[in-house]
Amino acid sequence: MSTLSKKQIYGILAQFESASEVYQACEKVRDRGFLKWDAYSPFPVHGLDKAMGLPQSKLSWIVGATSTICGIGGFLTWVWMNGVDYKYVIAGKPFLGFAGYFLPGFECAVLSAAIACLIGMLALNKLPQWYHSLFRSENFKRVTDDKFFIAIEASDPKFDPEKTMDFLKELGASNVEFVEQ
Structure with a gap:
């Protein structure tokens, strides 16, 4: 020393x-x-x-919050576009048929969870560290x-x-x- x-x-x-x-x-x-x-x-x-x-780790909270918000946002966006904003009757289906809107919301939740997991992991681990x-x-x-x-x-x-x-x-x-x- x-x-x-x-x-x-x-x-x-x-x-x-x-x-x-x-x-x-x-x-x-x-x-x-x-x-x-x-x-x-x-x-x-x-x-x-x-x-x-x-x-x-805070990562599970980051991923959970992001996927919940984006999943609900995707669901509500689909409901708005097909049931309120642009009503278009196809085969006599109802405007607010929620069963058909669940899948796009779920996909938004999964995609946002994957992105949040990657970005959150990199940020919390202070990566990349050259x-x-x-x-x-x-x-x-x-x-x-x-x-x-x-x-x-x-x-x-x-x-x-x-x-x-x-x-x-x-x-x-x-x-x-x-x-x-």
Whole structure:
């Protein structure tokens, strides 16, 4: 740390060998009170979000609200166009035959749910992210293969370079390193 000041480092990156090790380490980092940190793994680890203390995702509310509003809007648009605005008798069918208007409303709901899911997921995950400081680490490249990582940011209020590094080593990390901005 002697050559890097706190302003020059992004944080500390700790490497773990297994999913169970990173899971237990995440619980301890959460319990220590760190706020700006994240865990990285080559595959989804069941329960890791709870171990990290993450809240429930807002994506289901975004998708649900969007599909409900657009589904009702599509239904009402179809009712207005065919039953009020432009009445045209076809085969003696009623102007406000709601059974025929349900399908277009449902299709609007499904389409808007898919679009809201994609846009909401990208926005909530802050994607696309073309650059991240962790890309500077040679060890971090193994996250897509077989290694697990925890990164604690230097901007965290509880971050102290020496204490945080010692803490991550105590958790059983196989490699701990500073990452530059």
